[in-house]
Amino acid sequence: MKQQFKEKLRRPTLADNEKFWAFVILPKEVSGTLAHRGRISVEASINNGSSFIVTLEPDGYLSHWLRISAEIMTSAEVNYGDLVSVVITPLDQEPEPEVPADFKLALGKAPDAGAVWAQTTVIARLDWIHWIESAKQSKTRAKRIADACDMLSSGKRRVCCFDQSGFYSKALRAPKEAS
Structure with a gap:
């Protein structure tokens, strides 16, 4: 189900050699419509620009956050602090993940x-x-x-006791916002 919301484009605290990017935190009511609290892939667009496929990450507070690359920021002509219109549509099937x-x-x-x-x-x-x-x-x-x-x-197909939402373990979080 397609969801649309407006949110501030946030600047993460970046490592010295890291390329710039941004993120938005989904409103809880939008995140609540998704199939689960863990990672979930969506088709997204910013300010009605070109769509892109991205995996939403759990924010540790029963919602999700969305990473926006430098290329998407440039093509959408947005910058940190801007209020952006975001449209997300969950994919019918999760794409094969890239194995590290x-x-x-x-x-x-x-x-x-x-x-x-x-x-x-x-x-x-x-x-x-x-x-x-x-x-x-x-x-x-x-x-x-x-x-x-x-x-x-040993035949185990699922990792045990891994909190996909980050809510209980606090291991998964939205990035820290730069000041």
Whole structure:
């Protein structure tokens, strides 16, 4: 179901070498119409511009946030602080997620894990990837990749006890807004 709302274009706190981008936080009433509180892919447009496919992320407060690339900002002629009109339409089918290079390499070295990975659903793959990417330290990420390969090798298709919404674990959040 297509949803439209207006929201302030926010500037995230960026790392020194990070390319600029922006984000909006969905109003709770719009987020509440989505199929679930976890990651969900949508077709989106800003100020009635060209549409693009993006995955909404949970904000940790039972809503979602939307990342807007520098290219989209430029084509929509918007800047940080602008009030933008956003239109989102959930996709009928989640697109295949991009597997991070380090996880792809580990799956390639663990054929049993790779075989189970190939049999999981797209949503399950999104959850595995999100669990790995939500690690804050490289040591934790490496452990999660090793654990994922072990669990997949043993036939486990879903990552256990991973709060997709970020509400309970607070691991998933909207970016910190720059001041």
